[in-house]
Amino acid sequence: MSKILEKEFFSKNVVKIVLEAPEIAKSRKPGHFVIIRIDAKGERIPLTIAWADEKKGTITLVVQKVGVTSAKLSKLNTGDEIMDVVGPLGQATHIEKVGTVLCAGGGVGVAPMLPIVDGLKKAGNRVITILAARSKDLIILEDQMRGISDEVIVMTDDGSYGKQGLVTAGMEEVIHREKVDLCFTIGPAIMMKFASLTTKKYNIPTMASLNTIMVDGTGMCGACRVSVGGKTRFVCVDGPEFDAHQVDFDEMLTRLGAYKDQEFEAYQKYLQTVEA
Amino acid sequence: MENIADYLKAERSQEWRAELRKSMKAKERTSLERVKMLEEDPNVRNKNIIEVNKGLTPEMAIVESHRCLDCPDPTCISGCPVGINIPKFIKKIETKDFLGAAVTLKETNALPAVCGRVCPQEKQCELSCFYTQKLKKSPIAIGHLERFAADWERNSGKMSIPKTEKHNKIKVGVVGSGPSGLAAAGDLAKYGYDVTVFEALHEVGGVLKYGIPEFRLPNELVDIEIETMRQMGIKFHTNFIVGKTASFDDLKAEGFQAFFVGSGAGLPRFMDIPGENLNGIFSSNEYLTRINLMHASNDEYDTPVISGKHVAVIGGGNTAMDSVRTAKRLGAEKAMIIYRRSETEMPARNEEIKHAKEEGIIFMNLHSPTEYYGDEKGRVKQMKVQKMELGEPDASGRRRPIPIESSEFIVDADTVVVSVGVSPNPLIPKALKNLKVTDWGTIVVNPDTMQSSVPEIFAGGDIVRGGATVILAMGDGRKAAAGMHKYIQEKITAN
Numbered sequence: 001m002s003k004i005l006e007k008e009f010f011s012k013n014v015v016k017i018v019l020e021a022p023e024i025a026k027s028r029k030p031g032h033f034v035i036i037r038i039d040a041k042g043e044r045i046p047l048t049i050a051w052a053d054e055k056k057g058t059i060t061l062v063v064q065k066v067g068v069t070s071a072k073l074s075k076l077n078t079g080d081e082i083m084d085v086v087g088p089l090g091q092a093t094h095i096e097k098v099g100t101v102l103c104a105g106g107g108v109g110v111a112p113m114l115p116i117v118d119g120l121k122k123a124g125n126r127v128i129t130i131l132a133a134r135s136k137d138l139i140i141l142e143d144q145m146r147g148i149s150d151e152v153i154v155m156t157d158d159g160s161y162g163k164q165g166l167v168t169a170g171m172e173e174v175i176h177r178e179k180v181d182l183c184f185t186i187g188p189a190i191m192m193k194f195a196s197l198t199t200k201k202y203n204i205p206t207m208a209s210l211n212t213i214m215v216d217g218t219g220m221c222g223a224c225r226v227s228v229g230g231k232t233r234f235v236c237v238d239g240p241e242f243d244a245h246q247v248d249f250d251e252m253l254t255r256l257g258a259y260k261d262q263e264f265e266a267y268q269k270y271l272q273t274v275e276a
Numbered sequence: 277m278e279n280i281a282d283y284l285k286a287e288r289s290q291e292w293r294a295e296l297r298k299s300m301k302a303k304e305r306t307s308l309e310r311v312k313m314l315e316e317d318p319n320v321r322n323k324n325i326i327e328v329n330k331g332l333t334p335e336m337a338i339v340e341s342h343r344c345l346d347c348p349d350p351t352c353i354s355g356c357p358v359g360i361n362i363p364k365f366i367k368k369i370e371t372k373d374f375l376g377a378a379v380t381l382k383e384t385n386a387l388p389a390v391c392g393r394v395c396p397q398e399k400q401c402e403l404s405c406f407y408t409q410k411l412k413k414s415p416i417a418i419g420h421l422e423r424f425a426a427d428w429e430r431n432s433g434k435m436s437i438p439k440t441e442k443h444n445k446i447k448v449g450v451v452g453s454g455p456s457g458l459a460a461a462g463d464l465a466k467y468g469y470d471v472t473v474f475e476a477l478h479e480v481g482g483v484l485k486y487g488i489p490e491f492r493l494p495n496e497l498v499d500i501e502i503e504t505m506r507q508m509g510i511k512f513h514t515n516f517i518v519g520k521t522a523s524f525d526d527l528k529a530e531g532f533q534a535f536f537v538g539s540g541a542g543l544p545r546f547m548d549i550p551g552e553n554l555n556g557i558f559s560s561n562e563y564l565t566r567i568n569l570m571h572a573s574n575d576e577y578d579t580p581v582i583s584g585k586h587v588a589v590i591g592g593g594n595t596a597m598d599s600v601r602t603a604k605r606l607g608a609e610k611a612m613i614i615y616r617r618s619e620t621e622m623p624a625r626n627e628e629i630k631h632a633k634e635e636g637i638i639f640m641n642l643h644s645p646t647e648y649y650g651d652e653k654g655r656v657k658q659m660k661v662q663k664m665e666l667g668e669p670d671a672s673g674r675r676r677p678i679p680i681e682s683s684e685f686i687v688d689a690d691t692v693v694v695s696v697g698v699s700p701n702p703l704i705p706k707a708l709k710n711l712k713v714t715d716w717g718t719i720v721v722n723p724d725t726m727q728s729s730v731p732e733i734f735a736g737g738d739i740v741r742g743g744a745t746v747i748l749a750m751g752d753g754r755k756a757a758a759g760m761h762k763y764i765q766e767k768i769t770a771n
């Protein structure tokens with residue numbers, strides 16, 4: 001059991017949750033994630049540890065409402081308990097000083113980017129962060145990112161805030177302006193695919209943090225498998241970060257849709273019960 | 277070894293056993309027919325998850341126990357990996373002392389109700405039974421009788437909680453709650469240690485919970501055993517991955533003196549053939565975990581599963597049988613086993629193969645998949661399979677399958693479960709740099725004590741054997757507990 005100590009909505013569909021998890025708070029590093037199960041009938045879903053406070057023994061998750069479990073999670077309140085939280089899982093981000101690093105985060109992917117940006121900056125890199133979303137109300141963590149990045153560029157699809165355009169437009173702008181040594185991208189799979197294609201053109205090494213469907217998160221089932229450089233890898237134990245230029249994003253997108261019909265149906269059913 | 281033989285002899289010459297032997301002529305005993313397990317109707321059970329075997333009635337068990345000759349040289353015992361005193365427990369049944377039979381089983385086997393259900397008896401005790409070896413008749417139904425005695429004890433409400441030595445306040449850790457970990461924890465608690473079992477998943481039980489289905493091993497049964505262990509003072513810490521949530525060093529700093537690692541062989545293998553990452557293709561671990569651990573086939577639970585009309589399961593082991601029989605229960609019209617050798621080489625228990633056939637499973641032996649094809653949405657719809665023939669025996673002693681050229685054909689399959697084996701879980705070896713492992717990733721131990729190259733770490737079960745059986749895992753756990761006890765006591769006396 002892990003207690004929710006704090007909860008705050010970043011936007012209509014994105015919620016920050018601070019959980020009591022002292023052991024995980026102590027062991028986790030940037031890039032790690034946890035798997036949670038809300039209650040005895042719940043499913044196990046992976047969520048990145050956005051940040052942690054070792055002294056207070058807490059971890060912070062930032063969750064976007066996309067289906068049943070994330071919706072249930074966003075409905076819980078301070079004081080409520082989550083039945084299972086396990087972690088930290090995955091390989092920590094490899095952070096070293098390389099020069100200039102471009103961090104392109106889309107939607108809720110901005111949250112897991114935060115500790116990476118922080119780590120990169122502390123390692124002595126120049127860090128340029130791009131925050132991208134469909135519209136202004138979906139941009140999250142801008143102030144925090146401004147506090148730790150050398151520069152922040154905001155991109156919205158509809159131009160309601162920052163510059164109008166996709167994340168890739170922002171990336172091109174930076175790449176044309178100055179030498180970029182490394183790129184990180186975290187966000188929806190389709191965004192990472194195009195971010196990766198963009199940096200490939202310029203031969204800039206790029207890491208993507210993959211968000212495949214998972215069950216156990218310990219390498220036991222293979223639900224999370226992806227093709228990287230033609231080889232099958234398990235995201236939960238070999239990742240979640242991989243060389244983006246080697247990732248078969250099309251296969252990953254197809255695999256993310258494996259349960260689309262069931263998820264949709266379950267979500268409609270859930271919405272009906274919640275509204276009723 | 278000698279004192280075990282002496283012990284068995286002394287037990288056998290006890291008056292009640294001698295009397296019993298005289299009470300019926302050997303000829304009469306051998307003329308009895310082997311008991312038949314009561315089973316659910318195949319066409320009913322292949323649509324639900326009710327346990328297939330219903331157990332023996334007391335009358336049936338007593339008749340079967342009369343078949344046992346109480347041999348002077350009980351070869352059956354040498355076939356049992358944990359050396360259960362088989363004739364003694366069977367003779368207890370003959371005297372209607374069913375609880376006494378259960379106590380006898382528990383002298384050497386921590387989970388008889390589990391083993392009575394899942395051990396490959398036909399390759400162990402029943403293979404070395406005098407009936408099989410010398411009389412060329414059906415062996416005593418040792419497994420059925422084991423299950424009977426254990427179930428009787430459980431249902432009697434008189435389950436004994438094993439006695440534990442005075443609590444010595446020394447902390448020891450057990451990593452993994454599969455059969456090896458449970459057996460080690462049980463014995464360590466008996467020696468008086470303060471035992472904590474760490475389990476990565478949210479449920480205790482390892483493969484017994486997430487792998488072996490309800491229709492073969494009801495979860496409730498495992499839970500009762502675990503409850504008994506809780507009452508012995510054993511602590512269970514779920515959602516805790518040793519090497520991730522905390523390191524061995526963290527735990528040592530908290531006072532843990534020694535560890536048993538029973539982390540299993542959890543990593544699924546795939547075949548690395550084209551199309552294997554299409555949707556609808558699972559490892560058996562994923563398929564069974566979704567159903568058994570996450571209850572995906574029950575609408576009240578949130579986890580989804582895909583299970584189609586034409587399900588192909590690749591492999592011939594217990595895991596394959598469990599998957600294919602599960603698929604049938606989830607409504608598959610055609611549930612097929614695709615196995616590259618013939619039935620003789622199948623590693624699955626005989627009973628599972630028999631049950632699968634009764635339930636309408638299609639067996640395509642001597643076939644192997646070479647490629648999968650998907651529909652426009654990326655879901656598997658067909659597979660190419662190749663015919664095989666058997667060549668010379670390979671390293672495992674089984675005849676090697678050889679592909680027959682130009683024999684490929686297409687089979688419709690909208691769900692595929694790949695069940696071609698597992699590799700050792702690398703979490704622990706990765707977390708401990710100086711731990712000696714084999715090229716296959718199994719932990720190297722001293723076979724007498726189960727001690728690894730790191731003195732305070734002992735290991736057993738699938739992480740050492742690379743995939744074996746419940747009973748072997750439990751045997752390892754018990755041996756390791758004895759090894760740990762000796763190690764800790766020696767350390768204490770040295771200081």
Ligand SMILES: Cc1cc2nc3c(=O)[nH]c(=O)nc-3n(C[C@H](O)[C@H](O)[C@H](O)COP(=O)(O)OP(=O)(O)OC[C@H]3O[C@@H](n4cnc5c(N)ncnc54)[C@H](O)[C@@H]3O)c2cc1C
Nearest residue numbers: 045046047048062063064066067068069070211212213263
């Ligand atoms: C390593 C890792 C870290 C993650 N970190 C975060 C995080 O910090 N915050 C966050 O909000 N989400 C994160 N995710 C994604 C999150 O796990 C999914 O959004 C969640 O499982 C959806 O569950 P659901 O029941 O609410 O929705 P579902 O009903 O299961 O799915 C609804 C929709 O979401 C898509 N979806 C389902 N599962 C995933 C998935 N695993 N990843 C992406 N899309 C999915 C489906 O295609 C579907 O369209 C992470 C995923 C991984 C693998």
Ligand SMILES: Cc1cc2nc3c(=O)[nH]c(=O)nc-3n(C[C@H](O)[C@H](O)[C@H](O)COP(=O)(O)OP(=O)(O)OC[C@H]3O[C@@H](n4cnc5c(N)ncnc54)[C@H](O)[C@@H]3O)c2cc1C
Nearest residue numbers: 452454455456476482483487518539540737738744745746
């Ligand atoms: C589907 C299936 C059917 C089978 N049928 C039979 C059968 O009929 N008869 C038979 O004899 N055998 C059968 N087997 C084999 C048998 O189940 C195994 O040999 C046995 O379970 C091995 O026990 P174990 O204790 O070594 O590991 P496991 O049962 O695999 O348990 C290991 C546990 O350790 C946990 N773990 C791993 N790493 C860590 C860590 N770092 N920290 C904390 N926890 C960790 C895992 O989550 C897991 O719960 C079957 C196996 C499967 C998969």
Ligand code: FES
Nearest residue numbers: 217219221222236
């Ligand atoms: S989630 Fe099961 S292996 Fe990665």
